[in-house]
Amino acid sequence: MARFVVMGAGLGGMSAVYELRSTLGKDHEITLVGEGDHFSFTPSNPWLAVGWRKPEETTLPVAEHVGRHGIQFNGEGVARIDAAGNEVITGAGAHIPYDYLLICTGPKLAFDEVPGAGPDAGFTQSVCTAEHATHAWQAYQKFLDNPGPIVVGAVQGASCFGPAYEFAMILDADLRKRKQRDKVPMYYVTSEPYVGHMGLGGVGDSKGLLEAEMRQRHITWIENARVKEVRDGEMTVITHDAKGQPLEERQLPFRFAMLLPAFKGVAAVAAVEGLCNPRGFVLVDRHQRSPKYRNIFAAGVCVAIPPVESTPVPTGAPKTGFMIESMVSTIVRNIEAELKGATADFEGTWNAVCLADMGDTGAAFVALPQIPPRNVTWTRSGKWVRLAKISFEKYFLYKMRHGTSEPIYEKYVLSALGIERLKDTKR
Secondary structure, X not given: OOEEEEEOOOHHHHHHHHHHHHXXXXXXXXXXXXXXXXXXXXXXXXXXXXXXXXXHHHEEEHHHHHHOXXXXXXXXXXXXXXXXXXXXXEOOOOEEEOOEEEEOOOOEEOHHHOOOOOOOOOOOEOOOOHHHHHHHHHHHHHHXXXXXXXXXXXXXXXXOOHHHHHHHHHHHHHHHHOOOHHHOOEEEEEOOOOOOOOOOOOOOOHHHHHHHHHHHOOEEXXXXXXXXXXXXXXXXXXEEOOOOOEEEXXXXXXXXXXXXXXXEOOHHHHOOOOOEOOOOOEOOOOOOEOOOOOOEEEOOOOEOOOOOOOOOOXXXXXXXXXXXXXXXXXXXXXXXXXXXXXXXXXXXXXXXXXXXXXXXXXXXXXXXXXXXOOOEEEEEEOHHHHHHHHHHXXXXXXXXXXXXXXXXXXHHHHHHOOXXXXXXXXX
16 A cells, blocks of 8 residues: 655646546545645636636535545645655644655745735735635725726746736626726736747747737737836836846836736745755656655646746746646556556656636637647637636536546547647656
8 A cells, every 4th residue: 555645735636636546546545735625726716806706616625525535635734845754744733644745736926026916915916816816806896996997917937827818808808898998998017028928939829819809908018027016006017128128117007906926836845955946846857756756746836847938027837737637647657657566657748728718708729749849839719719618617626526537638628629639648
């Protein structure tokens, strides 16, 4: 019998425990350690922030669902990893030993890197978590009573741009439905060198597609931008040239703002000597395994992936749900092989697939693999993409409720896009 500890009860961690159980059977001990007692479907957060979803529609109690499959759950979070002693110490001081540790924590949200940013100590909203999105919905309702300028975007060092585009378009659509769009100047501020870069160096004609949407919706974009500071109702934004030299400092007023932050590794993971890069992201080899700690694997946003290219204002590489599923499958198949005494040489494909809701239409971006040169670069838009994302939300929540290890992106999303299914791992 092997003992498994999975850190993080998000998309990666929940998928990991179910796939471990399905693949390895009931003879192994699996413990899932998360922060709090609920799983939330992160891609639904932009909808939560405008009241198009309620929290109970996109969240579920973890212990109840994983417990049906013989998986233990601890919601105290991990305070420390004893990599030498092969155990994690929870926030309440419990010691949980492991033979294998799977790190699927997601990121630390580095709002503190921009003075005045963030929903807790700052003046901007976020859609990074269900709690943040719920807070944003409360702020948005107050905004509707006294509308004015809106700023949406992603700051320097950000690596997750899709939700910012989504939220800008969703706000536009919601305000038009409420007959209040004419009262709201909208700005999109981004560290990307151009609209549609998305931390991927662009995907097909993503630049043209998203610029056209911005023009159609009267959203003014400011690219190659660094947010210097946020104050109550105003932010300082500095634009840069192609060499990264400052061009202009602007003061943008706002009554409502949502800025995606840069990411870092969570403290308990970043503190382990030799496990992470300087930003706290876990270093892994092609098999998702730590080069230093052979019984530690990592999947998802917590994994160290270098930027696709150097940009004038720093940007990072995104980790989409399809990539996370590939990483999880790679880990489980390598562990299965190792337990059987076989060669653990499975590799993730690291493809990028993104479905973006834009309020009344949608856009799909596929980059196979994520890092150029690519075998497939594919971009499409239309109302059918929005419907595909809504359907995908239902499929994924079904997977989380019923404990299936079925690869949702692999089976449903690519088929919905009319793209031939691709193997999510390779040897």
